[in-house]
Amino acid sequence: MNTLSSLLPSPIYRAQEIKLIEETLAKQPTPLGLMEKAGLAAAEFGLELFIDKPVVLILVGPGNNGGDALVAARYLKSWFYQVTVVFTGNAEKLPPDAAKSLQSWKDAGGTIHDSIPDNVQWDWVVDGLFGIGLARDLDKRYLDLVKRVNQMQLPVLALDIPSGLDSDSGQPFRAAIRATHTLTFLALKPGLLTAYGPDYCGEIHLDQLGIEPETLPPSKGNLLTQKQVISALKPRPLNSHKGMLGSVGILGGANTMTGAALLAGRAALKCGAGLVYIGMLADSAPAVDIQQPELMLCAPEQLLEIEGISCLVAGPGLGQSDRALALLQNAISSDLPLILDADALNLIAVHPDLASQLQNRKSASILTPHPAEAGRLLGCSNHEIQQDRIGSALVIASRQNSIVVLKGAGSICAFTDETWYINPTGNPGLSSAGMGDVLSGMIGALIAQKLKPKQATLLSVYLHGAAADKLVSRGFGPIGLTASEVIDEAKHLLNNWVYGKNS
Numbered sequence: 001m002n003t004l005s006s007l008l009p010s011p012i013y014r015a016q017e018i019k020l021i022e023e024t025l026a027k028q029p030t031p032l033g034l035m036e037k038a039g040l041a042a043a044e045f046g047l048e049l050f051i052d053k054p055v056v057l058i059l060v061g062p063g064n065n066g067g068d069a070l071v072a073a074r075y076l077k078s079w080f081y082q083v084t085v086v087f088t089g090n091a092e093k094l095p096p097d098a099a100k101s102l103q104s105w106k107d108a109g110g111t112i113h114d115s116i117p118d119n120v121q122w123d124w125v126v127d128g129l130f131g132i133g134l135a136r137d138l139d140k141r142y143l144d145l146v147k148r149v150n151q152m153q154l155p156v157l158a159l160d161i162p163s164g165l166d167s168d169s170g171q172p173f174r175a176a177i178r179a180t181h182t183l184t185f186l187a188l189k190p191g192l193l194t195a196y197g198p199d200y201c202g203e204i205h206l207d208q209l210g211i212e213p214e215t216l217p218p219s220k221g222n223l224l225t226q227k228q229v230i231s232a233l234k235p236r237p238l239n240s241h242k243g244m245l246g247s248v249g250i251l252g253g254a255n256t257m258t259g260a261a262l263l264a265g266r267a268a269l270k271c272g273a274g275l276v277y278i279g280m281l282a283d284s285a286p287a288v289d290i291q292q293p294e295l296m297l298c299a300p301e302q303l304l305e306i307e308g309i310s311c312l313v314a315g316p317g318l319g320q321s322d323r324a325l326a327l328l329q330n331a332i333s334s335d336l337p338l339i340l341d342a343d344a345l346n347l348i349a350v351h352p353d354l355a356s357q358l359q360n361r362k363s364a365s366i367l368t369p370h371p372a373e374a375g376r377l378l379g380c381s382n383h384e385i386q387q388d389r390i391g392s393a394l395v396i397a398s399r400q401n402s403i404v405v406l407k408g409a410g411s412i413c414a415f416t417d418e419t420w421y422i423n424p425t426g427n428p429g430l431s432s433a434g435m436g437d438v439l440s441g442m443i444g445a446l447i448a449q450k451l452k453p454k455q456a457t458l459l460s461v462y463l464h465g466a467a468a469d470k471l472v473s474r475g476f477g478p479i480g481l482t483a484s485e486v487i488d489e490a491k492h493l494l495n496n497w498v499y500g501k502n503s
């Protein structure tokens, strides 16, 4: 069994893909069937977690997730746990493997309750109501069970996925079990990792049921891991100079939003760009950033004339004025790698000519929308984006011929070749103004230092979240975490990853 942080690059499959894999595996002869393995793995994990907690409530649903729970119940009973099994479904309608598991449970002397008994104090709960087969809102009977379990405030081990959570989107179907632990089988599912998934899953563990990951079909989706993102990093040559480390140009900072451009610039500087220029639109733009005088501030029109810029970031505090529009047009028509955030995205959403200009760019474009910006780009609501974060990110990537980072818990990085990644780092401390500006500056810095746009994007997204996680682990958040703190921590982590020092 693996914890999330110990996973190597790990494939993520949507429910339909998992079902196909399951069908293929079911045809192969193995000493133990998949359900038996899943139930045993769950019971063993329960034993590991709750060895001193003997009284367990097990909820069994109407499909194969319920079958897993019945197998777990049988093992736990044989290990002298006091097991109460609740099954409210129709035994006649159980799928064949689950029906066999029910029979084995009964053969082992197990009994079934058709509702949660009153006046019993359980130590923990196994949630085996629904797994990847749930595709519609919970009906009242299951909704009541879910709510009742959530009110118990007990440790809950969810099998495969917390019941009620959509395993593709991470959205609850009206309600979902709030698990303290989720043991997922065979491979990761996106719903565990993005949108509300992390809120409902608790600690995620994976049991591959003895199936070697290499034998699984290739997946378009993968979990981002530290090992993968840092593979492109290498120490600087001793004989380096600032010209080798690239220069980033930031376009933004209109009236009242100068801070956004400064944050992007400081992030670019502290993530290693050799030179950083900021072209600010504000009427009385500062001539210098007193806190960070290394930044070179200029008029935005002047920025676009500077020779030797390696990479442009357009959007932090850009505003949507005519001047902003004209500058953005120029930025898009440049042949530099381009990161577009915030108002640059909002302008593209309302100017189809800009959108088509973007589609035809020869060099890399990286779009970093949050869900509301993504909704504007696709002409739909924020809610619709969140219902299908992966699909939405892929559509924007394909329509705009761009790399896309759909931000928010479990950020999705999507590419034009239809591959996608989910980022496991980050926390609610990042839900504060300026964090997106920092991310765009970081991507700019890494592209300027000659990382490939894909690698620069994946590394920045992972690093941004990892920096926030580190700060929270040291008590600097999540409440009140600031974008400036994230910049400094990202610098430390990056040095640590390259030079292996606890700097």
Ligand SMILES: NC(=O)C1=CN([C@@H]2O[C@H](COP(=O)(O)OP(=O)(O)OC[C@H]3O[C@@H](n4cnc5c(N)ncnc54)[C@H](OP(=O)(O)O)[C@@H]3O)[C@@H](O)[C@H]2O)[C@@H](O)CC1
Residues within 6 Å of the ligand: 018, 019, 021, 022, 034, 035, 038, 061, 062, 063, 064, 065, 066, 067, 068, 095, 129, 130, 131, 132, 133, 134, 135, 136, 137, 138, 139, 142, 159, 160, 161, 185, 186
């Ligand atoms: N993948 C693997 O390799 C392995 C998979 N395994 C396990 O199988 C699980 C998938 O099993 P599954 O396909 O039977 O689906 P599951 O989640 O149990 O639910 C489907 C049932 O729920 C019902 N139902 C749906 N919505 C409902 C509603 N709102 N209200 C009421 N009922 C509703 C639906 O009824 P129907 O829609 O057909 O009328 C159907 O009866 C998977 O998550 C994992 O735990 C392991 O055993 C081994 C390895």
Ligand SMILES: Nc1ncnc2c1ncn2[C@@H]1O[C@H](COP(=O)(O)OP(=O)(O)O)[C@@H](O)[C@H]1O
Residues within 6 Å of the ligand: 342, 370, 406, 407, 408, 409, 410, 411, 425, 426, 427, 428, 429, 430, 431, 432, 433, 434, 435, 436, 437, 438, 439, 464, 465
């Ligand atoms: N709850 C969260 N968990 C993980 N990451 C988060 C969370 N909330 C916000 N973030 C991250 O913080 C950043 C916020 O960006 P954005 O909304 O554009 O902020 P701003 O516009 O204020 O700069 C994104 O990278 C996003 O993924």
Ligand SMILES: [K+]
Residues within 6 Å of the ligand: 065, 127, 128, 129, 130, 131, 158, 159, 160, 161, 162, 163
């Ligand atoms: K479940």
